[in-house]
Amino acid sequence: MFFVRTAGEQDLEKVRALLRETWHATYDHIYGADKVSELHASWHSLASLKARLAKKNAEFLVADDGKTIGGMGYAAMSTEMTKTVELNMLYVGPRYQRQGVGRDIFAELETCFPDAEVMRLEVEPQNEPAIAFYTAHGFVEVGRTENCGNAQSGIPALIFEKPLENH
Template identity: 45%
Template sequence: MGGAVTIRNVEPADVAAVRALLVETWHATYDAVFGAEKVTAITDDWHSFARLTREISEPRAVVLLAELGGRIVATLAARSTEDEGLSLSRLYVLPEAQGRGIGRLLLDATLARFPGAKVVRLEVEPQNAPAIRFYEACGFTRLCGTVGCGGRADIPAVVMERQLTPPGS
C-alpha cells in the first residue's frame, strides 16, 4: 500500500466501503475490550448503512475519507456545535495504514473546513491507548472521564479537547 494520500468528502457511493472500514477497525481495536459480539452490535448501530448515509448529508457535519493507492483507508466525522466548537465523533484508520500520518491529515483537513471553531472535543474509550497518544500528540488534553460514549451508557470515555483559538480571542 503506497502512493499519495487523497482526502475527500464521503459520497453516497462510498458508504458501503466506509462501513466496511469501520467494522474492520472496530473489531481490530475493541474485540479485546468489549468482545466481538458487542462490537458487532455497536457497529451495526453506529455504523449502519442508513445512519452513515444520513450523516453525510447533515448540513453542520463533515464526513471525510482518506484513500491510499486507490483504497479507502481512513474516515473522520465531525460537526459544528452551538458554542463555536467542533465535535469529532469518529476518526479511524485501518490498522495496516496507521503510523503514516493519515489521521493527522484527516484532522487537519477537517479543522480547515471549520475556520471559526474555537475548540474541538472528542470522546475516546479509555483502554484505547494508541488513540489517546495520537490525540495528545495532536494537541488535545484530557478533560475528564465519563460514561455514555456515543450515547451508550455501557461504554466509558475520556473526554478530550484542543483549543483552536487562544482563550479570550
C-alpha cells in the same frame, strides 16, 4: 498515496467495511467481538452513515488512494456547546496506521470549521494508541462520560479538547 477528500454516498459501503475492520481490531479485546459487532451494526449502519453525510455544519472525509478507503473522519458543530466542533469519528484501517493517514484527515478537519474555537472528542480509556495520537495533536483530557456516543450506551469514555487556532 492517500488523498483526503469529502466522502460521497458511493463511499459508504467501503467506509462501513473500514469501520468494521478497525473496530474489531481496536475494541475486540476490550468489549468482545459480539459487543463490537452489535455496536458496529447500530452506530455504523448505512442509514446512520447516510444521515451523517447529509448533516449540515458537518464534514465527512475519507482518505482515498483510488482503490481503497484507508481512513475516514467525521466532525460536526455541536448543537449543545457554542463554538465547539465535535470530532465523532477518526478511524484508519489497521494496515494503514502510523503512515500519516490519520494526521492528514485530522489536519483537514481542523480547517473545516472556521467559527469553532474548540474541538472536542470522546475516546475509550483503554484505547492507548488513540489517546497517544490525540495528545500528540494538542488535545488534553477535560473530563469523563459513562455514555460514549449516546446517553444510553453504558460505554465509558474520556473527553478531550483542543483549542483551534483558526482565529
